[in-house]
Amino acid sequence: MLRIAVPNKGSLSGPAAEMLHEAGYQQRRESKELRIVDPENEVEFFYLRPRDIAIYVSSGRLDIGITGRDLLIDSGANAEEILPLGFARSTFRFATKPGTARSVEDLTGMTVATSYEGIVAKHLADKGIDASVVHLDGAVETAIELGVAEVIADVVETGTSLRNAGLEVIGEPIMKSEAIVVRRTGADAGEPKVQQFLRRLQGVLVARTYVMMDYDCRVEQLEKAVALTPGLESPTVSPLHNEGWVAVRAMVPAKEAQRIMDDLYAIGARAILTTAIHACRL
Ligand SMILES: Nc1ncnc2c1ncn2[C@@H]1O[C@H](COP(=O)(O)OP(=O)(O)OP(=O)(O)O)[C@@H](O)[C@H]1O
Numbered sequence: 336m337l338r339i340a341v342p343n344k345g346s347l348s349g350p351a352a353e354m355l356h357e358a359g360y361q362q363r364r365e366s367k368e369l370r371i372v373d374p375e376n377e378v379e380f381f382y383l384r385p386r387d388i389a390i391y392v393s394s395g396r397l398d399i400g401i402t403g404r405d406l407l408i409d410s411g412a413n414a415e416e417i418l419p420l421g422f423a424r425s426t427f428r429f430a431t432k433p434g435t436a437r438s439v440e441d442l443t444g445m446t447v448a449t450s451y452e453g454i455v456a457k458h459l460a461d462k463g464i465d466a467s468v469v470h471l472d473g474a475v476e477t478a479i480e481l482g483v484a485e486v487i488a489d490v491v492e493t494g495t496s497l498r499n500a501g502l503e504v505i506g507e508p509i510m511k512s513e514a515i516v517v518r519r520t521g522a523d524a525g526e527p528k529v530q531q532f533l534r535r536l537q538g539v540l541v542a543r544t545y546v547m548m549d550y551d552c553r554v555e556q557l558e559k560a561v562a563l564t565p566g567l568e569s570p571t572v573s574p575l576h577n578e579g580w581v582a583v584r585a586m587v588p589a590k591e592a593q594r595i596m597d598d599l600y601a602i603g604a605r606a607i608l609t610t611a612i613h614a615c616r617l
């Protein structure tokens with residue numbers, strides 16, 4: 336049975352459960368459940384604190400985990416990223432009150448409050464900056480106002496939390512993060528059960544980012560049309576009953592679907608349809 340760690344709370348937990356559900360796995364019914372077995376898929380899910388997941392996986396007791404890239408790096412655990420999942424995207428940045436510091440180099444001698452001590456201490460050491468780090472569990476934006484630190488280092492997505500606290504970012508992002516699948520460093524990623532799990536999640540990612548496009552076009556326009564919809568391998572082209580026309584079917588990126596439909600229409604394609612993909616294996 337494959338043993339998988341899933342975030343039990345916070346920004347990662349809802350989208351992770353949703354993705355697993357879309358991939359056909361049973362998920363817990365109540366947020367208090369800490370462990371469930373999905374016998375049909377031969378998987379056991381452990382609902383753990385996102386911050387602890389890389390540590391459990393590195394111990395080898397759990398085969399796979401879903402966590403954030405920033406949490407993995409901060410933990411220093413012996414685990415590695417094997418698949419990015421595209422949700423809980425964020426940056427990790429320094430911020431302070433306007434006028435305190437203009438660049439990261441100005442942080443020398445200051446105190447930085449953060450929940451990600453591992454990332455911050457390493458970043459400062461790599462840059463050769465001598466600053467102290469104070470660990471806080473969360474809501475670090477308030478630390479400056481309350482005099483615990485001059486600078487914070489925190490997760491930034493929209494920037495609303497920083498703006499509300501009257502803070503501005505300093506320097507470039509320390510790192511970019513998103514939800515990821517982790518595995519113990521050096522563990523056999525080719526194991527069939529692990530591969531099947533990854534293929535299912537990849538299927539969800541593709542189903543979320545692509546749509547199926549169908550249209551009819553004149554044979555003379557086929558090459559131009561196929562250039563607009565090359566598909567993943569190559570589009571399916573079938574003859575129509577009316578001579579001189581073909582039907583084309585190809586997967587296209589969902590974000591570009593409307594533009595592609597306009598371009599296809601402009602070269603004479605008609606009956607252009609897009610449909611959602613519910614699941615796939617590439
Ligand atoms: N506002 C946000 N937007 C996108 N991702 C976020 C956001 N806040 C946190 N994350 C990501 O979620 C992960 C942190 O998960 P965690 O559950 O520990 O924190 P949280 O979502 O802030 O919840 P908590 O309320 O427990 O602090 C990290 O990978 C982080 O980058």
Ligand SMILES: O=P(O)(O)OC[C@H]1O[C@H](OP(=O)(O)OP(=O)(O)O)[C@H](O)[C@@H]1O
Pocket residue numbers: 472473474475476489490491492493494495496497
């Ligand atoms: O840039 P934004 O869109 O505002 O998002 C970033 C904020 O979201 C998270 O906070 P959360 O609400 O999880 O609280 P926390 O600080 O207690 O973790 C994170 O720690 C930032 O504070």
Ligand SMILES: [Mg+2]
Pocket residue numbers: 473
């Ligand atoms: Mg948080």
